[in-house]
Amino acid sequence: xxxxxxxxxxxxxxxxxxxxxxxxxxxxxxxxxxxxxxxxxxxxxxxxxxxxxxxxxxxxxxxxxxxxxxxxxxxxxxxxxxxxxxxxxxxxxxxxxxxxxxxxxxxxxxxxxxxxxxxxxxxxxxxxxxxxxxxxxxxxxxxxxxxxxxxxxxxxxxxxxxxxxxxxxxxxxxxxxxxxxxxxxxxxxxxxxxxxxxxxxxxxxxxxxxxxxxxxxxxxxxxxxxxxxxxxxxxxxxxxxxxxxxxxxxxxxxxxxxxxxxxxxxxxxxxxxxxxxxxxxxxxxxxxxxxxxxxxxxxxxxxxxxxxxxxxxxxxxxxxxxxxxxxxxxxxxxxxxxxxxxxxxxxxxxxxxxxxxxxxxxxxxxxxxxxxxxxxxxxxxxxxxxxxxxxxxxxxxxxxxxxxxxxxxxxxxxxxxxxx
Amino acid sequence: xxxxxxxxxxxxxxxxxxxxxxxxxxxxxxxxxxxxxxxxxxxxxxxxxxxxxxxxxxxxxxxxxxxxxxxxxxxxxxxxxxxxxxxxxxxxxxxxxxxxxxxxxxxxxxxxxxxxxxxxxxxxxxxxxxxxxxxxxxxxxxxxxxxxxxxxxxxxxxxxxxxxxxxxxxxxxxxxxxxxxxxxxxxxxxxxxxxxxxxxxxxxxxxxxxxxxxxxxxxxxxxxxxxxxxxxxxxxxxxxxxxxxxxxxxxxxxxxxxxxxxxxxxxxxxxxxxxxxxxxxxxxxxxxxxxxxxxxxxxxxxxxxxxxxxxxxxxxxxxxxxxx
Numbered sequence: 001x002x003x004x005x006x007x008x009x010x011x012x013x014x015x016x017x018x019x020x021x022x023x024x025x026x027x028x029x030x031x032x033x034x035x036x037x038x039x040x041x042x043x044x045x046x047x048x049x050x051x052x053x054x055x056x057x058x059x060x061x062x063x064x065x066x067x068x069x070x071x072x073x074x075x076x077x078x079x080x081x082x083x084x085x086x087x088x089x090x091x092x093x094x095x096x097x098x099x100x101x102x103x104x105x106x107x108x109x110x111x112x113x114x115x116x117x118x119x120x121x122x123x124x125x126x127x128x129x130x131x132x133x134x135x136x137x138x139x140x141x142x143x144x145x146x147x148x149x150x151x152x153x154x155x156x157x158x159x160x161x162x163x164x165x166x167x168x169x170x171x172x173x174x175x176x177x178x179x180x181x182x183x184x185x186x187x188x189x190x191x192x193x194x195x196x197x198x199x200x201x202x203x204x205x206x207x208x209x210x211x212x213x214x215x216x217x218x219x220x221x222x223x224x225x226x227x228x229x230x231x232x233x234x235x236x237x238x239x240x241x242x243x244x245x246x247x248x249x250x251x252x253x254x255x256x257x258x259x260x261x262x263x264x265x266x267x268x269x270x271x272x273x274x275x276x277x278x279x280x281x282x283x284x285x286x287x288x289x290x291x292x293x294x295x296x297x298x299x300x301x302x303x304x305x306x307x308x309x310x311x312x313x314x315x316x317x318x319x320x321x322x323x324x325x326x327x328x329x330x331x332x333x334x335x336x337x338x339x340x341x342x343x344x345x346x347x348x349x350x351x352x353x354x355x356x357x358x359x360x361x362x363x364x365x366x367x368x369x370x371x372x373x374x375x376x377x378x379x380x381x382x383x384x385x386x387x388x389x390x391x392x393x394x395x396x397x398x399x400x401x402x403x404x405x406x407x408x409x410x411x412x413x414x415x416x417x418x419x420x
Numbered sequence: 421x422x423x424x425x426x427x428x429x430x431x432x433x434x435x436x437x438x439x440x441x442x443x444x445x446x447x448x449x450x451x452x453x454x455x456x457x458x459x460x461x462x463x464x465x466x467x468x469x470x471x472x473x474x475x476x477x478x479x480x481x482x483x484x485x486x487x488x489x490x491x492x493x494x495x496x497x498x499x500x501x502x503x504x505x506x507x508x509x510x511x512x513x514x515x516x517x518x519x520x521x522x523x524x525x526x527x528x529x530x531x532x533x534x535x536x537x538x539x540x541x542x543x544x545x546x547x548x549x550x551x552x553x554x555x556x557x558x559x560x561x562x563x564x565x566x567x568x569x570x571x572x573x574x575x576x577x578x579x580x581x582x583x584x585x586x587x588x589x590x591x592x593x594x595x596x597x598x599x600x601x602x603x604x605x606x607x608x609x610x611x612x613x614x615x616x617x618x619x620x621x622x623x624x625x626x627x628x629x630x631x632x633x634x635x636x637x638x639x640x641x642x643x644x645x646x647x648x649x650x651x652x653x654x655x656x657x658x659x660x661x662x663x664x665x666x667x668x669x670x671x672x673x674x675x676x677x678x679x680x681x682x683x684x685x686x687x688x689x690x691x692x693x694x695x696x697x698x699x700x701x702x703x704x705x706x707x708x709x710x711x712x713x714x715x716x717x718x719x720x721x722x723x724x725x726x727x728x729x730x731x732x733x734x735x736x737x738x739x740x741x742x743x744x
Binding site: 091 | 447448549556557558563574644647649650652654660692695696
């Protein structure tokens with residue numbers, strides 16, 4: 001069969017168009033496709049109480065999409081359940097990066113889960129926002145990691161430093177340090193001891209207890225005998241509950257003016273409701289409380305919307321601890337994308353390192369490790385808690401911020417007086 | 421029983437195919453998922469030597485796995501030991517742990533032995549929690565040297581290493597099944613007093629079973645620090661490992677080396693797919709439902725079911741028995 005020049009040209013053009021079509025189609029499709037943001041969330045397992053973080057991400061996505069999306073494209077979340085298991089995380093993040101081809105990443109919740117994804121993020125040179133992780137980038141020093149939580153620089157040792165600063169500011173001389181026998185608690189306790197000794201405070205008791213302990217009567221009696229003025233307690237929800245109950249039953253002695261610091265548990269509605277007035281006087285860390293000094297742009301509207309969804313999904317009804325920081329993690333990404341006009345991760349990281357971001361949890365600036373340049377962990381004192389009604393915790397004046405000074409909403413009331 | 425020549429050919433071909441895979445498959449995700457399935461082949465095969473062949477149900481698989489994980493992680497951290505050394509050391513620790521556990525517990529039988537193995541998990545996890553050199557509760561970050569260039573990535577490398585371990589575990593299990601050891605284990609499983617009266621050194625045989633089983637399971641844990649880059653006690657001593665180690669041989673069949681392999685491939689794949697499709701919480705549900713289904717409908721596992729369907733054509737030379 002012979003073909004003439006015209007037929008050859010038509011045939012050539014047809015074949016060329018056919019070969020080029022997949023590329024043209026894919027390119028056009030990519031332009032119209034949503035921007036995919038991927039992460040794992042602990043929907044099941046030991047950390048399932050943190051699954052309300054998903055509401056934070058969803059509300060951010062909805063707000064961005066309602067405002068027209070990013071770079072003219074909708075934002076889509078790709079979320080998998082990591083079962084609270086670090087073993088599941090590497091596979092999930094490989095799926096997100098290699099199969100789902102997500103554009104941007106949030107880390108899983110907490111340090112142990114995030115530790116398994118950081119090497120992958122560094123190897124692939126991906127931008128990743130850390131969700132309440134602690135010291136996750138200290139070793140790898142990945143230049144595209146950014147922290148969504150306010151632990152500040154040297155967070156592993158200093159996240160609870162506000163408590164010790166309060167003791168020093170209130171001229172308390174004798175301090176007791178009690179920590180659960182876990183790395184998180186012991187590191188904070190060691191940091192606190194260092195700060196106390198540097199400031200000339202006398203550490204009258206320094207005790208580590210097994211994480212399974214649920215009877216604190218012996219420790220409380222030893223505390224009474226040691227007559228400290230400040231007691232730093234670094235505990236987990238079951239032991240926090242046992243200690244607070246022990247305080248009501250046995251007491252801690254008249255000498256104590258400042259008690260608490262690093263108790264995990266009273267950040268969540270379930271424990272607040274259970275312990276109620278027994279919390280009065282305790283000064284404990286938190287990341288957000290509804291005080292007038294923390295009226296950041298958009299936080300109240302966020303919490304109103306969160307609380308409606310939380311009721312429906314039967315998760316933490318207050319949502320002060322994690323969800324606002326997940327929303328803020330999204331804002332960090334969207335602000336960087338808007339400012340740079342690109343999804344190129346090197347440019348996004350460069351912009352985030354160089355510019356503070358306005359979020360619903362305040363203005364955030366990052367240091368070279370991606371941690372906040374300023375520690376903004378709150379030390380708040382429970383006051384005037386009456387009964388077990390959860391509604392009271394939505395009001396100002398129930399968790400008064402004592403530290404950091406810039407966000408302070410009141411002064412320390414001595415422990416015994418606040419409980420009277 | 422598959423002929424030795426055929427078995428060896430298939431094993432060599434699988435090994436070669438696995439080592440060529442990084443050159444053919446570009447997407448690392450399949451190696452992540454494949455690693456987990458292969459890891460369970462090793463664990464299930466190791467478990468089956470004591471639980472299936474000798475009939476001693478071990479609920480403490482995660483203790484052996486965790487011991488392997490931490491041996492490897494410690495050697496990597498403290499001495500920058502290469503992966504081969506980590507695996508050998510982990511296997512030796514597993515053997516020692518198996519012998520020690522066996523010696524202390526094998527005089528008790530049946531359900532009491534199983535409960536004692538559970539205690540081992542609690543003991544080891546508590547030791548790790550309280551040992552600073554092992555990272556305590558927060559664990560150890562374990563970033564080793566880059567893998568050989570051939571593998572094109574760390575995940576591909578640990579996948580191939582786990583493939584070799586899986587092949588070795590299956591070879592050992594098959595050898596045991598056909599050797600004097602297997603006959604001794606089967607005698608113990610059928611009736612320990614009868615075996616003893618026939619001259620089978622039951623205590624020694626059980627110690628050997630514990631040692632081999634422990635060594636294989638611990639070796640399965642050794643590449644984990646290189647896979648996950650971080651080890652901590654909750655994952656290393658996790659319930660899911662013990663549950664899968666038990667479920668996979670039961671689903672595949674405990675009488676033959678092929679049973680744990682089939683169970684691990686089937687259940688491991690279902691779990692990997694469920695994690696990224698339906699929901700992870702269906703993982704444990706899937707294991708539970710499959711276990712119930714097999715206990716009720718096919719107590720001899722898939723291989724037993726197949727034999728029954730074929731009307732007496734057996735995979736192994738042994739007659740099918742009711743479970744002990």
